[in-house]
Amino acid sequence: MSTKALILVGGSQRGTRFRPLSLDLPKPLFEVAGHPIIWHCLTALTKIDVKEVFLIGYYDESVFRDFIRDASKEFPQFVIKYLREYQPLGTAGGLYHFRDVIQKGSPKRFFVLNADVCCSFPLKEMLQLSDDREAEAVILGTRVSNEAASNFGCIVSDPGKRVLHYVEKPESHISNLINCGVYLFDSSIIFKIRKAMEVKAKRIASDPLYDPTEEGSSDDVLRLEQDILGPLADEKNFYVYETRDFWRQIKTAGSAVPANALYLQKAYQSGSEDLPAASATIIPPVYIHPTASVDPTAKLGPNVSIGPRAVVGPGARVKESIVLEDAEIKHDACVLYSIVGWGARIGAWARVEGTPISVTQHTTTVLKNGVKVQSVTILAKDCVVHDEIRVQNCVCLPYKELKKDVANEVIM
Amino acid sequence: MKALILVGGFGTRLRPLTLTLPKPLVEFCNRPMILHQVEALAAAGVTDIVLAVNYRPDVMVAHLKKYEEEYNVKITFSVENEPLGTAGPLKLAEEILGKDDKPFFVLNSDVVCDYPFQQLAEFHKVHGDEGTIVVTKVEEPSKYGVVVHKPGHASQIDRFVEKPVEFVGNRINAGIYILNPSVLKRIDLRPTSIEQETFPAMTRDGQLHSFDLEGFWMDVGQPKDFLSGTCLYLSSLAKKSSKLLTPATQSFVHGGNVMIDPTAKIGNNCRIGPNVTIGPNVVVGDGVRIQRSVVLEGSRIKDHAWIKSTIVGWHGTVGKWARLENVTVMGDDVTIADEVYVNGGSILPHKTIKANIDVPAIIM
Numbered sequence: 001m002s003t004k005a006l007i008l009v010g011g012s013q014r015g016t017r018f019r020p021l022s023l024d025l026p027k028p029l030f031e032v033a034g035h036p037i038i039w040h041c042l043t044a045l046t047k048i049d050v051k052e053v054f055l056i057g058y059y060d061e062s063v064f065r066d067f068i069r070d071a072s073k074e075f076p077q078f079v080i081k082y083l084r085e086y087q088p089l090g091t092a093g094g095l096y097h098f099r100d101v102i103q104k105g106s107p108k109r110f111f112v113l114n115a116d117v118c119c120s121f122p123l124k125e126m127l128q129l130s131d132d133r134e135a136e137a138v139i140l141g142t143r144v145s146n147e148a149a150s151n152f153g154c155i156v157s158d159p160g161k162r163v164l165h166y167v168e169k170p171e172s173h174i175s176n177l178i179n180c181g182v183y184l185f186d187s188s189i190i191f192k193i194r195k196a197m198e199v200k201a202k203r204i205a206s207d208p209l210y211d212p213t214e215e216g217s218s219d220d221v222l223r224l225e226q227d228i229l230g231p232l233a234d235e236k237n238f239y240v241y242e243t244r245d246f247w248r249q250i251k252t253a254g255s256a257v258p259a260n261a262l263y264l265q266k267a268y269q270s271g272s273e274d275l276p277a278a279s280a281t282i283i284p285p286v287y288i289h290p291t292a293s294v295d296p297t298a299k300l301g302p303n304v305s306i307g308p309r310a311v312v313g314p315g316a317r318v319k320e321s322i323v324l325e326d327a328e329i330k331h332d333a334c335v336l337y338s339i340v341g342w343g344a345r346i347g348a349w350a351r352v353e354g355t356p357i358s359v360t361q362h363t364t365t366v367l368k369n370g371v372k373v374q375s376v377t378i379l380a381k382d383c384v385v386h387d388e389i390r391v392q393n394c395v396c397l398p399y400k401e402l403k404k405d406v407a408n409e410v411i412m
Numbered sequence: 413m414k415a416l417i418l419v420g421g422f423g424t425r426l427r428p429l430t431l432t433l434p435k436p437l438v439e440f441c442n443r444p445m446i447l448h449q450v451e452a453l454a455a456a457g458v459t460d461i462v463l464a465v466n467y468r469p470d471v472m473v474a475h476l477k478k479y480e481e482e483y484n485v486k487i488t489f490s491v492e493n494e495p496l497g498t499a500g501p502l503k504l505a506e507e508i509l510g511k512d513d514k515p516f517f518v519l520n521s522d523v524v525c526d527y528p529f530q531q532l533a534e535f536h537k538v539h540g541d542e543g544t545i546v547v548t549k550v551e552e553p554s555k556y557g558v559v560v561h562k563p564g565h566a567s568q569i570d571r572f573v574e575k576p577v578e579f580v581g582n583r584i585n586a587g588i589y590i591l592n593p594s595v596l597k598r599i600d601l602r603p604t605s606i607e608q609e610t611f612p613a614m615t616r617d618g619q620l621h622s623f624d625l626e627g628f629w630m631d632v633g634q635p636k637d638f639l640s641g642t643c644l645y646l647s648s649l650a651k652k653s654s655k656l657l658t659p660a661t662q663s664f665v666h667g668g669n670v671m672i673d674p675t676a677k678i679g680n681n682c683r684i685g686p687n688v689t690i691g692p693n694v695v696v697g698d699g700v701r702i703q704r705s706v707v708l709e710g711s712r713i714k715d716h717a718w719i720k721s722t723i724v725g726w727h728g729t730v731g732k733w734a735r736l737e738n739v740t741v742m743g744d745d746v747t748i749a750d751e752v753y754v755n756g757g758s759i760l761p762h763k764t765i766k767a768n769i770d771v772p773a774i775i776m
Binding site: 297299314315316317319331332334336348349351353368369388390392407 | 681683698699700701715716718732733735737751753770771
């Protein structure tokens with residue numbers, strides 16, 4: 001039976017942590033492993049029987065127009081539509097607001113995917129679990145380190161995968177099984193949301209401490225994590241599918257680098273023809289856009305994406321990095337653990353460098369002399385690094401020109 | 413004529429290089445430091461050279477044997493059983509230095525300049541007093557001992573002012589002297605300082621003169637100054653259009669002042685200079701950038717490396733896309749892995765560096 005899918009894309013007021021890259025492009029459209037972040041969600045949905053995909057967010061309609069046009073051609077198996085919230089309604093509030101569209105045609109269940117997760121999306125397995133248990137809801141979970149767990153929604157489950165308890169970002173240790181931001185709901189969840197809204201309204205009415213100016217406390221704002229999943233756990237029909245495969249969030253701009261690595265590794269392992277084979281100058285996985293120009297003496301990889309019309313000069317070295325559209329890396333330059341923004345230019349013998357982070361590490365900061373700095377160096381749009389200059393652990397806002405060596409700084 | 417070169421101890425300030433070779437044998441601009449001095453002394457007619465040392469490594473003895481023949485000089489090691497300071501070694505070598513009544517040269521082994529021995533000897537003979545010290549002008553005299561002349565006299569020294577607070581002059585002791593054998597009578601055989609004891613006594617008697625040094629001067633006893641001294645020496649060669657420098661017509665020479673041993677190999681699309689020396693049998697790969705650096709014998713600089721203000725020790729390896737800067741010193745046989753960054757690393761011999769050194773550090 002066909003299902004629908006909703007991808008929560010957020011809005012420009014959100015995703016500030018993706019700056020400086022989100023100053024020039026909405027995060028869901030940022031390309032990792034050669035494709036926009038939401039393209040990877042759509043690709044996952046092609047593996048199951050989905051006829052309709054809705055992007056829900058509060059960006060302007062024009063933002064996704066070109067992407068939807070191109071994606072509709074690339075993914076003819078489903079219809080893609082953008083549903084715009086005119087005010088942030090919260091993740092559950094948005095679902096409720098668009099309940100008619102979701103419920104049209106009476107689908108039995110629907111997927112909800114957060115656009116900012118990078119994972120293998122084991123949607124088939126989630127469907128299977130839902131069938132086996134006649135579940136009202138299935139959530140994708142993954143294990144993280146105990147220290148990292150309290151930054152996420154924590155799930156306590158029984159050996160039969162039933163969710164017993166759910167808490168968003170607990171202060172104390174609850175569980176190291178966390179919410180991956182991918183859900184499969186029975187259509188009846190819409191009624192649950194309605195009920196939760198009523199409960200909340202009642203609580204607000206009788207709560208003398210209620211502060212309407214506090215974030216997330218508006219009547220219409222209802223969050224899936226806090227307001228729905230917790231109560232759902234009490235109803236014994238909520239299950240968790242634990243993925244052993246890769247998973248990470250794409251929150252900060254720097255997290256695009258490990259996400260790029262994970263998606264490239266996945267594509268390479270599945271034998272993608274888009275990726276060049278290993279050679280003296282290619283350490284896979286590497287993605288090179290067909291319009292990019294890479295000198296045969298340049299060495300790339302692993303985990304490198306080179307965007308459209310980008311130019312990589314003779315004897316340049318690029319490793320663990322994303323090089324965006326129209327960027328240029330001149331001869332003998334070295335780019336490690338970095339994002340080279342659209343149209344940015346890196347001079348000859350320059351060195352642009354971040355600090356290695358493991359793909360399983362969920363933070364993108366590193367301590368340097370006791371100060372927290374971004375581990376990935378990011379050059380935003382049209383930045384220029386002069387010949388022989390070294391840039392380490394820096395975040396550089398658009399249109400800046402770097403003429404001196406810099407380290408551990410944000411350059412406004 | 414005779415000369416004494418104050419070599420002293422283990423040259424710890426020039427470690428990690430001096431963990432491998434005694435300081436006088438470390439190559440400065442592709443020739444052992446002591447050779448620059450031996451050659452200049454021999455050219456000025458010196459036939460007897462005393463090396464005042466605290467220890468006598470076999471390797472040094474063997475090398476100097478070679479130079480004795482090459483320059484037709486007699487080199488004697490004068491070994492101190494305890495450090496005798498800067499004057500004591502003169503007394504210890506009295507037998508040689510005082511064997512005739514001709515004056516003798518004394519020089520500090522760390523000093524590089526255009527040694528003016530001939531003119532110094534002539535000047536000394538003309539004024540007829542006991543001693544002459546070479547002085548050089550510096551920008552910041554407050555860091556040194558400054559020479560003050562007698563009023564109305566151009567060369568006779570009145571006194572020395574150690575690290576002056578107020579400006580009293582900008583000429584400092586350059587560590588090169590010519591002295592009459594009579595000076596040896598002023599020195600006891602004990603640890604004693606020529607600057608603080610012998611010279612003040614001579615000035616009191618009006619017996620000490622100064623001689624202005626032309627051109628560059630540098631004490632190259634530590635890595636930072638070793639690099640600065642290299643720049644000065646190469647610039648001085650450039651002014652003389654010396655054949656020792658690699659011609660600027662070579663495509664890879666950038667900004668001049670580049671000295672490359674003929675046995676070294678340079679790859680394609682390199683940019684080398686200004687102020688670089690490259691020793692024998694060094695192999696430099698393609699797309700390499702080197703500036704203000706010293707690359708010692710037998711090293712390999714791989715493709716696309718970037719090197720600035722660095723001493724690459726003997727038989728070192730610098731990996732592809734590595735970046736070295738800020739007075740990095742690689743000891744003998746040190747390897748820097750591909751893509752590694754080293755900021756002011758002082759790396760002891762036989763180490764392999766596989767991770768960045770972000771802040772200056774000594775790697776044991």
